[in-house]
Amino acid sequence: SQKIEQNSEALNIQEGKTATLTCNYTNYSPAYLQWYRQDPGRGPVFLLLIRENEKEKRKERLKVTFDTTLKQSLFHITASQPADSATYLCALDARANRLAFGKGNQVVVIP
């Protein structure tokens, strides 16, 4: 069956350090992968998109990698700040114009 796995345990990290989140998938062949941020009581907000032929994408303090052999994406927040505290969702191209979302991984940045 198809699965998207993100760590269910919150990541607690000291301000200024790099937070790294993992998204693993099974039985998908995504042409692209996206990362979203969701704050409590709000809808997800798009952060980054990476295509299957791209190894790495950066935007300001964010970096995403995509390894189609390992079926994994890593999401990094460098120099983390308390304002980065949120839940981060990975979303895969599930074909037929659908996105399949992971359950999300909460990040707590400690001042």
Added chain:
Amino acid sequence: EAGVTQSPTHLIKTRGQQATLRCSPISGHTSVYWYQQALGLGLQFLLWYDEGEERNRGNFPPRFSGRQFPNYSSELNVNALELEDSALYLCASSLAFTQTKNIQYFGAGTRLSVL
């Protein structure tokens, strides 16, 4: 530019009733998506509308239905409400797929509580 707007913010219903949720997409966006986010389950895809037509639906029973109007706004209807329908319902909109690889812009959601 206004974002995706959803109404109402909260909705309280009892079992067996019907709920109607509304969504206005970002101006210029023709695609509207509906998701259910129940506690601990993540976003589950419900429906996709584009240019007034239902293009795809997720693994939900037929009592979940909707439509898209000529102005691209959309309605989600849930009939014969059950307790497990309690969730945050999120609407998202996007430009044509070929332009943006399905980057979706979400509203703040409607919190549906079924008592």
